[in-house]
Amino acid sequence: MELLWKLKKVLLCHPPSGLYRRDDRCQSKVDDQTVRVVLPPLDLAYHAAVLERLGCQCKIADYPSEHLTWENFEKDVREFRPDLLLISATYPTLASDLEAAKRLKTLLPECLTVARGEVFSVWDKLTLQKYPHVDMVLTGESELSLAALVDGRSPVDIPGLTYRYGEQILRGPEPELIADLDALPFPARHLLKNHLYRSPDSNQLLTTICAARGCPSECIFCPVRRVSGVKIRLRSPENILEEIQECVEKYHIRDFLFHADTFTYHKRWLIELCRLIADQDLEIRWGCNSRVDTIDEERIFWMKRAGCWIIGFGVESGDEQSLLWMRKNASLDQARKAISLCRKYGVRSHAFFMFGFPWDTHQTIRQTVAFAKELSPDFFDFNIAFPLPGTEFYEMAKEEGLLVFPEGEEAEGYAKAIVRTRTLSPEDLERWRTHALWRLYLRPGYILKTLWKTRSLPVALNYVKAAMRRGRGLLKKKSNPQP
Ligand code: SF4
Structure with a gap:
């Protein structure tokens, strides 16, 4: 399978699905934290920097930090007309995040929709099965994999990429860690509205x-x-x-x-x-x-x-x-x-x-x-332990029947319990x-x-x-x- 063109315009976004920390290990609602700090979307800025090195035109949109809505997202899509949309998703906001792919496809059916986030290291195939508007998901450290995709490399050869091939859902090679972090460009802060953070x-x-x-x-x-x-x-x-x-x-x-x-x-x-x-x-x-x-x-x-x-x-x-x-x-x-x-x-x-x-x-x-x-x-902060899929804690809670939400569903955040303990509700x-x-x-x-x-x-x-x-x-x- 090959992409026959190079993708030139990329919209990278935190969708308007709630203000969340979008780190691998911290995917909590910003408002649930005692010290409310809104951090810049460093993940998007890194991906954009790598793409700009390839000559792509990138736009970063951090809708939750700007209190913007789906109407703003759709307006951006109409005006910017990207070839590829990169969605940064979290486990608690997964379904709302992927709504971005659905809305985009109604406006630009040819645009490629790619989602990235820690959650896909476990739910890659499941996500593509459940959300037909998402074309691909990236797992692991995805900067170089996205660059390879945008540069026209065949998905078959791209580490950490799960994609559709006809009716099938296939995985590329195992994700690769970036050995030399100094080789990455600095995050594209010129694309951020730095005054927000x-x-x-x-x-x-x-x-x-x-x-x-x-x-x-x-x-x-x-x-x-x-x-x-x-x-x-x-x-x-x-x-x-x-x-x-x-x-x-x-x-x-x-x-x-x-x-x-x-x-x-x-x-x-x-x-x-x-x-x-x-x-x-x-x-x-x-x-x-x-x-x-x-x-x-x-x-x-x-x-x-x-x-x-x-x-x-x-x-x-x-x-x-x-x-x-x-x-x-x-x-x-x-x-x-x-x-x-x-x-x-x-x-x-x-x-x-x-x-x-x-x-x-x-x-x-x-x-x-x-x-x-x-x-x-x-x-200090007190968080309710949050079983992220793929962790030992998640498996433990699942095995003991302590999860109190259906598997594959969206959970609200770290202040809302989605587990019980052996003795506590x-x-x-x-x-x-x-x-x-x-x-x-x-x-x-x-x-x-x-x-x-x-x-x-x-x-x-x-x-x-x-x-x-x-x-x-x-x-x-x-x-x-x-x-
Ligand atoms: S494994 Fe433990 S120490 Fe390491 S990043 Fe996660 S929480 Fe921190």
Whole structure:
């Protein structure tokens, strides 16, 4: 099977199907997160950059971030008239995302519709069977595969591509990981409306930078290993610095979020990167995610010097046994040390907790809430464990009959339980989440300390606004009795 033409015009979009994080391992509703941050569509910007190198004309549309509707999508299709539509889909929004293919085909039947996203690493054939308007789906790291498709290569030879061939649905070769991340062009930020993406506290322009891909850890709820592999592939510090400089000079962005599955894992690389950034005196600040077992005094010293102001940690549970069962390979003591190191160096900490695993009971959740209180990080989130298809957690929940939604259906997000545990109902889990957030955020001492730490009236006001928004959301759910 061959495409006889090269595709010249590509529309890449986050469809108007709700404002969601569209990462492989985080596919949650933005409004469900305590710190509401709208991040740029880095996935689309990377794909567009690779296509532009081939001479394609690309348009990126992030409809949810702009609060735009299907009418806007259709208008763009009529005006831009793409040869190919790339849809970035998540598991919770799958059906609504793929509505884009249906609408496009009614306007431009010849246009090729391709969807990408973590969900297709499991549901590739199923998706093509169920959604006839989608021509192809891409799994894994799909930048180079999309480029090959657009360049006219036969789908038979394209890694990670599942496609139609007459009545059949076929798979190309296994997806390939991109060995040299430095070889990728910088994301096409000139195609983004950069003013839309702002730091939630300072309201300054914010962007994400992909520093590494892959993770050797084995958390049973996480799909990263399947998509990005178990080996961490690092960009060179020089290459990352060049991208930061481009952001500062060309786009006036000085606030960054490093996107890496385990940013602090390789100590020497991390320190080298931090030294390079610190030497440039760029007046930037940044945040990142980390694991509690990959942070120490030397790392955090250099991170702080290079402008790090916040670190997110997946602490997950206050119960050692739960940590073992979810194969987090981290202990409560490591979490205590990580948060206290942040405190010592004046770096904010954001701890993420999760419950809703088969073994969770009132007692394990109570312990988790108590542990969050003991740690006292600057910010915290409680998510209800979300069984992404293909993960060990999903298989476990399915086997035990704990999934409470039909397989293949759309689920709402991480604040809405789609599983029960062996002893708790979905409603119990939702009540616990509301209760935990309410109880921990509404401590007068916590509120005063958080506002005091801002040392800036506008930032303090942004915190108050965020707290009111969060409080309103929780109040709606608070009518449920305490667990
Ligand atoms: S540490 Fe665990 S949750 Fe984080 S990326 Fe690795 S496998 Fe996923």
